[in-house]
Amino acid sequence: MVENNKIIVGFACIISAFQVIHGDIVKGSVSLNSGVFDKIINRHKVVLVKFDETYPYGDKQDAFKKVASSTISQPDLIIGEVQIADYGDKDNSDLGERFSVKKEELPVYKLFMDGKEKATYSGDVKNADDIKSFLIQQSGLWIGLPACLENFDNLVKDFFKAGKKTAQEKVIAKAEEAIKELTSDSERTSAEIYIKTMKKILEKGKDFVETEIARVEKLKAGKVSDKKKEQLGDRLSILTSFKIRQKDEL
Incomplete structure (x- = not known):
């Protein structure tokens, strides 16, 4: 029994380490980087991009997950995430500089329409409904909140x-x-x-x-x-x- 418990604990540690290294997979969103950013932005009518730190977690990330999962059925919309590293090779820091995203302001949501930046969200980043409201108002797309028709x-x-x-x-x-x-x-x-x-x-x-x-x-x-x-x-x-x-x- 003790040996089995050691195996279970060891397996759990491996899973946790994998999640820390690779981050969560957010259903309904795509990971963006410097190499593909413009390709995605320019080929889709509406793109909501969250600029954030590497391996985001907590209430702010939970809100992002809710937004992403609720927009899956909208064909004209893509939800993207850019993780900006401030260490090592500083991945995607060029995108942060390009769009004037500051580390202390993360996460920052920006809306792109027809390949151009249209608006920046200034509300509560922990409130998924507020983020969706911003998206609906700025894009004109229908994104149903729960129970809405x-x-x-x-x-x-x-x-x-x-x-x-x-x-x-x-x-x-x-x-x-x-x-x-x-x-x-x-x-x-x-x-x-x-x-x-x-x-x-x-x-x-x-x-x-x-x-x-x-x-x-x-x-x-x-x-x-x-x-x-x-x-x-x-x-x-x-x-x-x-x-x-x-x-x-x-």
């Missing part, structure tokens, strides 16, 4: 574009017709949140989204069951989608 996100965009109450009521009517076509219980639940939120905005005004987000976040942070926490998380995702599209129309 593309058709209803588009209706939200139409809702805020409509401006006048009568026009917004017509968008709500479209949403109420669209929900009839949904067969999934989870999709119907999400759609009902969209419709309810649009109606509340008409009733209480444009500030409803912000105040409701604050209210739901407070509830989610309290003592609630795992199921309730999941439901509140879905509601927050949809409210965030409203917030993103509301900002687009300001």
